[in-house]
Amino acid sequence: MIPKFTRREWLAASAGALCLTGCGKPRPVVPSTVSILRAPAYDQTIYGTMRRLLAEHPLDVRGRSVLLKPNLVEFEPQSSINTNPIVVHAALEAFRALGASSVRIAEGPGHRRNTLDLADAAGYFKVVPGFEDLFVDLNLDEVTRIRPSHQFSRLEKLYLPNTALGADLLVSMPKMKTHHWTGATLSMKNLFGTVPGGVYGWPKNVLHWAGIEESIADLHAAFPRQFAIVDGVVGMEGNGPIQGVAKRVGVLVAGRDPVSVDATCCRIMHIDPYKLGYLRLASGDAEPRLAEQNIRQTGESIASVATPFELLPELRRVRLEKT
Secondary structure (H helix, E strand, O other): OOOOOOHHHHHHHHOOOOOEOOOOOEOOOOOEEEEEEEOOOOOOHHHHHHHHHHHOOOOOOEOOEEEEEEOOOOOOOOOOOOOOHHHHHHHHHHHHHOOEOEEEEEEOOOOOOOHHHHHHHOOHHHHOOOHHHHEEEOOOOOEEEEOOOOOOOOOOOEEEEHHHHHOOEEEEEOEEEEEOOOEEEOOOHHHHHHOOHHHHOOOOOHHHHOOHHHHHHHHHHHOOOEEEEEEEEEEEEOOOOOOOEEEEEEEEEEEOOHHHHHHHHHHHOOEOHHHOHHHHHHHOOOHHHHOHHHEEEEEOOHHHHOOOOOOOHHHHHHEOOOO
8 A cells, every 4th residue: 555645754754854853863864766777769678667667666556546647748749748658558557567456647738728639649549558548637627625735836725636636646757858947847847737727727827927946846745645757768958848859868767756856867967956946945954865875776877878968058057067
């Protein structure tokens, strides 16, 4: 059974937050595990790679519900904008093999209202058998009002889809991409797709007005039962997340703590995670979570797969200087 953590418990247990004990002595940071596995192409080898990736993490999903949240943005199937459907189908099959009672796919695109047409154009109907029966449009799902456990943005409350809130495990499956405002868009920024357009409209500018970095941190806190799988087989550099160009990295990156996963992806992209505001916010008082020595890497080393991503001139300040 996947336990339901409070945000405070999640920070302490899953991410090894640095906190003080009753006697005033700092508790050692418990390293989180992040896997980096090579995935050279979108082919049948992805299925075996995905099974090996999940085997590196103690995910007891037997009898539980799993929700896969890819990144679907635009109608360009040959581009590097959307999470590749073979990666999502491989995850679906792998979680089923682990005994999950249900594995569904859900997304709430921020730019397009016709979500099923978008998924079709991205190849999901062709790759995932019975896709329409497995899919939930989060833009149109029933919602529940929640209040952030630790409010960062100017949003005092959030209306979030019941399918995402009710999942025993929410699996964020973004593309590895640069972002023209936040520097990088990875597993945490991907949660913008859980904000229903049916409530907030398109293109969900309320999240920008409330503070884009702060809204990312709020959404991260709203979903404590997370796992992240980043599609870095082919990412996007330059003017991401839509108008950039393809960047082949050839990896899948995964872990239970999205902060550590995103920090690891940043280092692969030669972006300094300490310079991304939402990562600092989500780390709270535990910025050691971002330190490379406090993230236990399995599979490939960062150095062996590091691939510098081009950045817009105004974002070169987030470049990781030490390589």
